[in-house]
Amino acid sequence: MPLYEITRDSLTPIAQKTFTELGFQERANIQRAVRAHIAAITPGVRTMVLAEEFGDWVGANRRIDLLCLDEEARLVVVELKREDGAHMELQALRYAAMVSTMRFDQAVEAHRKYLKSMGSSEDPEQAIRDFLEIEDGQVALSEEVRIVLAASDFPQELTTTVLWLNKQGLDIRCVQMRPHLVDQRVLIDIQQVIPLPEAEQYQVAVREKSMEQAAARPSSRDWTRFDLVIGDQIFTNLPKRRLIYEVVKEALRRGLTPSQIGAAVPWRESTIFLSADGQLDSLTFQSVGGEKSLARYYSADEDIFHIGGKTYAFSTQWGSRTREAIDNINKLMPEGAPVTYAPTTKVVDEVTYGEHVIRQRENGSIEVERNGVPMQPVKPVLRELAMKLQLLPQNGRGNDLNTRQLGAQVVRAVKEL
Known part of the structure; x- marks a missing residue:
């Protein structure tokens, strides 16, 4: 006025x-x-x-x-x-x-x-x-x-x-x-x-x-996120659906078949995978399976699996029994690096270096984002950052640092800049 x-x-x-x-x-x-x-x-x-x-x-x-x-x-x-x-x-x-x-x-x-x-x-x-x-x-x-x-x-x-x-x-x-x-x-x-x-x-x-x-207001939905450790690989802050996807991906890599994984989760056995004959890319897979039917499955090129002459897409729909399904699959896991997971803890340290954000959580796990996009696996990215920061990725005995040690070293170095 x-x-x-x-x-x-x-x-x-x-x-x-x-x-x-x-x-x-x-x-x-x-x-x-x-x-x-x-x-x-x-x-x-x-x-x-x-x-x-x-x-x-x-x-x-x-x-x-x-x-x-x-x-x-x-x-x-x-x-x-x-x-x-x-x-x-x-x-x-x-x-x-x-x-x-x-x-x-x-x-x-x-x-x-x-x-x-x-x-x-x-x-x-x-x-x-x-x-x-x-x-x-x-x-x-x-x-x-x-x-x-x-x-x-x-x-x-x-x-x-x-x-x-x-x-x-x-x-x-x-x-x-x-x-x-x-x-x-x-x-x-x-x-x-x-x-x-x-x-x-x-x-x-x-x-x-x-x-x-x-x-x-009460809520029946579980929003808990998880950190997954497979040997030296750490996947941080995963929603449950992505957590079980990464566990299944590792199980398939170690030789379990889709039918064995389905049998471990009997309440979802018939819907855990969608499949089509041939080694298909995502666009071809969608044309075969129908875009609507793939809407609730991981069907991007980097997410589908090619096994035994067939292409598989894994379900994104997981509810209250997700952790039970993971534990059942883990019991069948062939020998190899331990596969463990735990609820994600709060961030205790966070630094920004160029396009990267590096976070250290209360349990010591490390997560890295680049331009807002989570980077997986984390360790190769940390090695690259360590080189830019002129850090040695080995401890005093000449052994490679694990992901948590390397991440902590990178966080400290950025804070000292």
């Missing part, structure tokens, strides 16, 4: 300008001004600036305009746009994910660099402790990351997305900054438009209630 100048008996609209028309730069002017008065765009939440143009992560050239901390020890990602804020919510979400694992010592180091850039000799740790009103002892940052988007205008697709994300439990605020020229002075009308301040407490209460109901 426009601003008006009121006289005794009339209202005169004050024309809205754009920052571009007024010659204001996004970083040199707007960001600098907001940095000095962060409270202007964070109403009702006491906030301090930790860092400016923050980008301390490996393999990324993007930077957060302002990285802040609020009074509840939550990190706050602040993104600023001079004009239209189109797509800025997607960028901010990526940044929030990247900083979500930040520790207190890393926050202190980020603030140290910021203070140095400002010419300040203030102690960064003490500054943060004073702000949080924590005199001594350990400080743990909240797992929740808030987002503040500030721009002169927000398109409908952005506001719709933000409203939906907030309903899912995130905390994203949209703050509108609109400049006006009055007697050669630039006045900025700053309004929080999402959530509306007068409705904020209500919206927070609704969101918390929805999250509480979702957590309490």
Whole structure:
């Protein structure tokens, strides 16, 4: 809504300008001004600036305009746009994910660099402790990351997305900054438009209630993921259907037949495989078997099996008896490296190196993603990364490191960069 100048008996609209028309730069002017008065765009939440143009992560050239901390020890990602804020919510979400694992010592180091850039000799740790009103002892940052988007205008697709994300439990605020020229002075009308301040407490209460109901809602589906170890190969974070696929793949590799595997799972014996005569590729297999009939089977070229002059596709439909089926197949497994599996544990360390993300889980297992795609098997990828990092893939006795040892070594090396 426009601003008006009121006289005794009339209202005169004050024309809205754009920052571009007024010659204001996004970083040199707007960001600098907001940095000095962060409270202007964070109403009702006491906030301090930790860092400016923050980008301390490996393999990324993007930077957060302002990285802040609020009074509840939550990190706050602040993104600023001079004009239209189109797509800025997607960028901010990526940044929030990247900083979500930040520790207190890393926050202190980020603030140290910021203070140095400002010419300040203030102690960064003490500054943060004073702000949080924590005199001594350990400080743990909240797992929740808030987002503040500030721009002169927000398109409908952005506001719709933000409203939906907030309903899912995130905390994203949209703050509108609109400049006006009055007697050669630039006045900025700053309004929080999402959530509306007068409705904020209500919206927070609704969101918390929805999250509480979702957590309490019973679910019969088992979402457990598993780590599978076959000798020196480690497959991490597998859903149950992929877990049994990898076990069956190994069983077939060791010489078990599809009929033997089917007999080990009598309640699924007739539907565990689809087969066709000949050594077929996936397209030919689909034309023979019918696309609809293959919809519930692994039928990509890399997933089908060629055995005894026939082509087989393995079922993707596995329910509550998946682990029983795996154990039955494992009992028939011909001699070879042990095949074991266990529920996936939580991630205790994660680093990014180029296009790769390497995670170390609580049980020591290692998983690697490249551009978001899980890499299997893991060890060849770790060897490649170890070479780039100039690491030796052998221990002090000259023996090859196993996957977990090599992964831990790679994680340490990346963290030391």
